[in-house]
Amino acid sequence: MASLPHKSLRARGGELAAPAAQFKTLNAAGFATGEWPAFSAMLERHGLAPLRPKSIEIFQINVGYVCNQVCAHCHVDAGPDRREQMSSELLALVEEALGASGASTLDITGGAPEMHPEFRAFVERVRARYPELEIIVRSNLTILEAHAKYRDLPEFFAAQRVRVVSSLPFFRADRTDRQRGEGVFESSLRALRRLTEVGYGREEELVLDLVHNPAGAFLPNHMEALEANYRETLAAESIAFNQLIAIANMPIARYLDYLEASGNLEDYLEVLVDGFNPAAARGVMCTNTLSVGWDGRLFDCDFNQMLELPLAGPVRRLQDVEDWAALNDRNVVVANHCYGCTAGAGSSCQGATA
Numbered sequence: 001m002a003s004l005p006h007k008s009l010r011a012r013g014g015e016l017a018a019p020a021a022q023f024k025t026l027n028a029a030g031f032a033t034g035e036w037p038a039f040s041a042m043l044e045r046h047g048l049a050p051l052r053p054k055s056i057e058i059f060q061i062n063v064g065y066v067c068n069q070v071c072a073h074c075h076v077d078a079g080p081d082r083r084e085q086m087s088s089e090l091l092a093l094v095e096e097a098l099g100a101s102g103a104s105t106l107d108i109t110g111g112a113p114e115m116h117p118e119f120r121a122f123v124e125r126v127r128a129r130y131p132e133l134e135i136i137v138r139s140n141l142t143i144l145e146a147h148a149k150y151r152d153l154p155e156f157f158a159a160q161r162v163r164v165v166s167s168l169p170f171f172r173a174d175r176t177d178r179q180r181g182e183g184v185f186e187s188s189l190r191a192l193r194r195l196t197e198v199g200y201g202r203e204e205e206l207v208l209d210l211v212h213n214p215a216g217a218f219l220p221n222h223m224e225a226l227e228a229n230y231r232e233t234l235a236a237e238s239i240a241f242n243q244l245i246a247i248a249n250m251p252i253a254r255y256l257d258y259l260e261a262s263g264n265l266e267d268y269l270e271v272l273v274d275g276f277n278p279a280a281a282r283g284v285m286c287t288n289t290l291s292v293g294w295d296g297r298l299f300d301c302d303f304n305q306m307l308e309l310p311l312a313g314p315v316r317r318l319q320d321v322e323d324w325a326a327l328n329d330r331n332v333v334v335a336n337h338c339y340g341c342t343a344g345a346g347s348s349c350q351g352a353t354a
């Protein structure tokens with residue numbers, strides 16, 4: 001098996017690390033020839049333009065881009081070399097904003113969010129202040145095995161009633177390791193076993209969801225059969241989980257690089273455009289989620305954050321928000337990558353949208 005690079009695209013000087021280069025690549029192919037409608041035109045065709053947020057139910061914060069892994073499909077272009085990290089002041093501001101915004105869920109993502117030096121203290125403060133809030137941590141699992149200082153994270157998650165959402169692209173080692181690195185599958189199973197031991201997937205308040213994403217240029221499908229396969233394989237390893245979520249690969253950052261390098265870009269974009277589903281478009285996550293970047297900038301979603309597409313309207317930083325209701329009075333900023341959310345059953349951080 002060819003091993004994955006050990007550095008982010010950015011550290012390798014990859015052209016597609018820059019948002020402008022990503023847009024240029026994305027907007028070529030059938031969009032340039034007029035064969036495919038731009039995403040905004042597709043929305044109009046279905047009477048869905050402009051997309052408008054309904055409310056802020058989910059406050060998704062990206063606490064930094066550092067990660068112990070360098071997955072092939074990472075839309076963040078995360079890796080051990082990334083240094084961006086949310087400051088203590090901003091974490092305190094997030095804590096305040098959770099109450100003011102009326103959000104019912106805090107969704108903590110990265111990178112590997114557990115690598116933020118204040119991760120535990122922040123989660124403890126939020127849990128103590130908002131006992132009813134749902135707190136999600138997007139854990140890559142291998143971080144639980146990476147170093148002695150992370151070994152007791154399963155116990156910490158359980159004590160804080162954190163919902164753990166973890167990527168396990170497939171129920172077999174070969175496909176998982178191809179996307180996430182050699183040995184990741186076995187390491188993930190060890191971490192999952194420890195989560196099961198502390199009660200995840202078995203006790204009502206300890207929810208563990210796994211995320212499947214396809215290996216190649218196609219959409220997730222046959223989810224029922226797939227979930228049954230995951231359950232059977234993992235049960236044999238003494239691992240329990242709640243549900244399997246499917247997320248389509250977003251054609252930006254390292255996945256865009258992979259698509260281009262492997263000659264699959266046009267085929268994948270065609271799958272996404274042809275698969276446009278108006279019902280999925282109605283439920284896209286930007287209608288109920290606000291994304292906060294490590295530096296406080298606000299975005300419609302984590303994907304827009306990586307493409308540096310700021311929120312429409314005058315208020316673009318958490319530091320500047322005074323009126324939370326007014327923040328919802330805006331149009332979502334869309335571009336052609338949005339087809340990644342609206343094909344087939346739809347795709348979001350919470351799974352299907354249709």
Ligand code: SF4
Binds near residue numbers: 067071074076077110
């Ligand atoms: S996909 Fe997740 S685990 Fe993999 S490099 Fe990106 S942030 Fe890290």
Ligand code: SF4
Binds near residue numbers: 300301335
């Ligand atoms: S990429 Fe972001 S802005 Fe575009 S449809 Fe998906 S969630 Fe909405």
